[in-house]
Amino acid sequence: MKKIHELNKISLFAGLSAEQLEKLEQIVVPRELKKGEQIFSAGGDATGFYSIKSGKVKIYRESLAGKEQIIHIFGAGEIFGEVPVFQGACYPASSVTLAKSKLLYFPRDSFERVIREDPDLAMSMLALLSGRLRQLVNQVAALSLSEVPARLASYLLLLKSTQNSNILELDLPKGLIASYLGTIQETLSRVFKKMSEQGLIKVERKTIEIIDEASLELIASGEEQL
Numbered sequence: 001m002k003k004i005h006e007l008n009k010i011s012l013f014a015g016l017s018a019e020q021l022e023k024l025e026q027i028v029v030p031r032e033l034k035k036g037e038q039i040f041s042a043g044g045d046a047t048g049f050y051s052i053k054s055g056k057v058k059i060y061r062e063s064l065a066g067k068e069q070i071i072h073i074f075g076a077g078e079i080f081g082e083v084p085v086f087q088g089a090c091y092p093a094s095s096v097t098l099a100k101s102k103l104l105y106f107p108r109d110s111f112e113r114v115i116r117e118d119p120d121l122a123m124s125m126l127a128l129l130s131g132r133l134r135q136l137v138n139q140v141a142a143l144s145l146s147e148v149p150a151r152l153a154s155y156l157l158l159l160k161s162t163q164n165s166n167i168l169e170l171d172l173p174k175g176l177i178a179s180y181l182g183t184i185q186e187t188l189s190r191v192f193k194k195m196s197e198q199g200l201i202k203v204e205r206k207t208i209e210i211i212d213e214a215s216l217e218l219i220a221s222g223e224e225q226l
């Protein structure tokens with residue numbers, strides 16, 4: 001099967017013509033990685049960016065003391081590692097697979113040549129970068145200005161919007177969720193328990209059922225305390 005059928009599933013390339021996708025097909029490099037494999041490390045030269053065909057990838061930073069802060073978790077169809085590539089800089093964070101993954105690698109030099117020849121593709125990349133910036137700004141605000149219950153409420157509401165269901169599948173271990181929310185697993189477990197006791201959610205191993213969405217929205221906005 002031609003890689004063009006894989007490229008048209010990537011949000012960055014939505015709406016591109018068959019001719020444009022064929023140009024990208026000529027430069028893309030498929031990669032298969034096992035769970036736990038390092039993709040790139042903070043400080044390494046940003047030689048290209050990636051899209052995920054299948055699997056899951058964690059982007060993270062480590063402090064000098066060795067404490068890990070998860071920046072984002074990416075899944076199928078998403079792009080990562082693109083910002084430093086177009087700054088001509090180093091990767092500011094590290095990435096590792098959380099599951100067996102199939103990636104599509106876009107070398108920087110080849111991709112730059114393609115977008116110089118195609119303004120529509122350049123505009124698509126600009127829209128993606130703008131959206132990524134808004135996402136990071138919102139995450140910084142949530143982590144710095146909100147208490148843990150507000151962060152967790154926001155996270156659950158985000159899962160609801162992406163899964164389009166009140167019964168949420170937790171696709172990450174609670175330890176990773178805690179790291180992503182800027183807290184520790186013990187604190188996260190206490191907040192989960194309190195939300196459950198107050199009838200806001202129902203916890204069933206790897207699923208969370210949202211029972212009182214209105215109250216979660218108030219907690220997420222800081223208008224109500226848990």
